[in-house]
Amino acid sequence: MSTVTWITARGLFGRSRFLMLLPLPLILIGLAVLCRSLGVDPGQWGPPVLVGLGLAVVLPVVALIEGTGVLGAEIDDGTVVHILTKPLPRWQIVLPKLAVAAGVTAVTVGVPIYVAGVLADSVRLGLALVVASAAGALAYSALFLALSLVTRRPVLLGLVYVLIWEGLLGRFVSGTRVLSIQQWVIALADRMAPTPLLGTSVSVPVAAVLTALVAVGFTVLAIDRLRSFSVAGETS
Amino acid sequence: MSDATGVIHDIGYQRYTGPRLGRRQVFGALYLHGVRTVFGLGRSAKAKIFPWLVVSVVTVVAAGVTAVRSQIGEVVMTYAQFADAMSWLVIFFAAVAAPELVSRDLRSGVLPLYFSRPLPRGDYALSKLLALVTALWLLLGGPQLVMFLGAAFTTNRGVRGVWDELLDLLPGLLYAGLWAVVFASIALLVASLTGKRAFAAGGIVAVFLMTTPVVGVLSILPSRTINELAFVASPPTLVGGVGNWALGDRLTQGRGGMPIGDFGPVYAAVAVLLVAACVSLLLLRYRKVAAR
Numbered sequence: 001m002s003t004v005t006w007i008t009a010r011g012l013f014g015r016s017r018f019l020m021l022l023p024l025p026l027i028l029i030g031l032a033v034l035c036r037s038l039g040v041d042p043g044q045w046g047p048p049v050l051v052g053l054g055l056a057v058v059l060p061v062v063a064l065i066e067g068t069g070v071l072g073a074e075i076d077d078g079t080v081v082h083i084l085t086k087p088l089p090r091w092q093i094v095l096p097k098l099a100v101a102a103g104v105t106a107v108t109v110g111v112p113i114y115v116a117g118v119l120a121d122s123v124r125l126g127l128a129l130v131v132a133s134a135a136g137a138l139a140y141s142a143l144f145l146a147l148s149l150v151t152r153r154p155v156l157l158g159l160v161y162v163l164i165w166e167g168l169l170g171r172f173v174s175g176t177r178v179l180s181i182q183q184w185v186i187a188l189a190d191r192m193a194p195t196p197l198l199g200t201s202v203s204v205p206v207a208a209v210l211t212a213l214v215a216v217g218f219t220v221l222a223i224d225r226l227r228s229f230s231v232a233g234e235t236s
Numbered sequence: 237m238s239d240a241t242g243v244i245h246d247i248g249y250q251r252y253t254g255p256r257l258g259r260r261q262v263f264g265a266l267y268l269h270g271v272r273t274v275f276g277l278g279r280s281a282k283a284k285i286f287p288w289l290v291v292s293v294v295t296v297v298a299a300g301v302t303a304v305r306s307q308i309g310e311v312v313m314t315y316a317q318f319a320d321a322m323s324w325l326v327i328f329f330a331a332v333a334a335p336e337l338v339s340r341d342l343r344s345g346v347l348p349l350y351f352s353r354p355l356p357r358g359d360y361a362l363s364k365l366l367a368l369v370t371a372l373w374l375l376l377g378g379p380q381l382v383m384f385l386g387a388a389f390t391t392n393r394g395v396r397g398v399w400d401e402l403l404d405l406l407p408g409l410l411y412a413g414l415w416a417v418v419f420a421s422i423a424l425l426v427a428s429l430t431g432k433r434a435f436a437a438g439g440i441v442a443v444f445l446m447t448t449p450v451v452g453v454l455s456i457l458p459s460r461t462i463n464e465l466a467f468v469a470s471p472p473t474l475v476g477g478v479g480n481w482a483l484g485d486r487l488t489q490g491r492g493g494m495p496i497g498d499f500g501p502v503y504a505a506v507a508v509l510l511v512a513a514c515v516s517l518l519l520l521r522y523r524k525v526a527a528r
Contacts, residue, residue, distance in 0.1 A: 020439075023446070024442065024446055027446055027450065031449070031450065031453045034453070034457075035453060035457070038457055038458060039458070040456060040457060040458060044456045045453055045456060048449050048452035048453055048456075049449065049453060052448075052449040052452055053446065053449035053450075053453075057442075057445045057446055057448075057449065058446070061438065061441065061442050061445065061446075064438055065435070065438045065442075068434060069434075069435075072434060073432070073434070076432065076434065152282075153282075153286070154434070155433075155434040155437045155438055156286050156331070156332060156437060159328060159331060159437060159438075159441055160286075160289075160328070162441075163324050163327065163328050163441065164293075164324070164325070164328065167324055168324050168325075
């Protein structure tokens with residue numbers, strides 16, 4: 001475990017910042033337990049909880065906060081210079097930070113969605129959701145990490161992607177679903193545990209290839225951007 | 237040692253003897269500055285990108301709806317349905333605007349400068365809130381006006397048709413105001429908690445997004461009472477419920493409202509309580525804000 005990993009993890013969890021991550025997963029588990037205990041048909045509560053809340057809200061929002069936080073916060077504070085001036089290859093800065101962001105996101109999302117998946121259907125669905133959302137966490141984190149190096153307003157641009165591209169357009173214009181990480185995650189989970197709860201129009205090979213492509217591509221982009229990174233003041 | 241040879245020169249500094257503007261002018265200036273900040277007026281082009289992106293998308297949708305109506309004669313959306321359909325964009329706009337209004341001041345530590353003026357602490361928060369309410373209302377009201385103009389100029393029933401359309405528009409504008417008040421008070425409260433704009437934006441969106449699926453789940457529980465009260469759980473649907481109850485048929489124009497049963501007054505009470513709680517927490521926050 002490198003020093004960069006350690007610093008990044010402490011930056012995310014330092015003091016009581018980890019408490020901010022708790023409410024979203026707790027709501028997810030709470031709703032699943034509530035529905036289960038009241039005996040509602042899983043076919044009815046599965047889609048809104050698993051997809052509507054878990055994969056469409058908790059996963060991207062947590063990934064957005066973590067992915068832009070690991071590097072974006074340091075760029076904002078100007079402390080990124082301290083890391084950049086160390087004799088480290090750039091990939092040794094980007095990869096540990098990406099690992100922390102993706103790992104934290106995967107755990108934060110994986111635990112509640114496993115519980116919800118088990119309550120909805122079976123252990124198999126729970127495990128499928130965990131694996132798929134971990135892949136999604138990696139893709140989202142790479143995307144948002146690269147965003148925080150490409151632009152000075154990574155969170156807003158990330159929100160445009162999550163809210164407008166995936167949320168608004170994905171619902172009305174079915175063509176944009178091919179380029180939506182959320183749909184890839186659904187497709188992957190559905191492939192590993194076929195249930196009527198998850199459904200998407202994206203084919204599984206496309207989803208798997210594109211997820212890997214996004215994860216690798218944006219990581220390479222981030223390393224490349226950090227290579228010629230200029231430290232500037234806050235945007236006006 | 238020689239004798240003191242220093243001389244104090246009179247270089248012409250003068251005290252200000254003109255009229256001094258009071259609290260109301262400070263409030264007005266801060267409010268106007270707030271509204272300009274939200275839309276990025278008087279700031280760099282980068283600050284204008286996101287607000288005007290949202291404004292243009294909303295306007296384009298309104299223009300599209302108007303065009304369809306004037307060509308085919310079919311009402312695609314009523315004024316209230318337009319506000320509902322734009323809810324995600326309103327959330328995004330609030331997430332852009334609220335951190336600009338309050339988080340920057342917190343981060344750059346200029347609050348002591350503000351509070352050294354004849355400006356009570358509550359006024360600072362209230363002027364920012366009012367600015368955000370105005371901006372959100374303009375965001376929804378402007379496109380509604382576009383829709384109204386389109387409908388008014390293509391009506392084939394003369395002045396009578398224009399008047400009917402105006403009677404449809406006014407509740408729509410009132411409803412947009414309701415949206416603006418509820419969203420602005422929540423968003424500003426969240427944004428005032430952190431000096432980091434990135435965290436503030438993420439927090440605002442998280443608050444609005446994570447409550448939406450709660451409504452979806454509550455409305456399928458096996459209890460009629462819970463189903464009819466479900467829409468309380470999320471700000472957008474709460475606003476919808478209040479509008480449904482208060483403005484009723486004028487809002488939906490017979491296109492099916494929300495199944496809220498007889499709980500209309502409950503929705504109104506919850507909305508009022510929510511806004512009141514957010515505003516008082518905001519004022520409380522600025523009573524003891526850190527001066528750094």
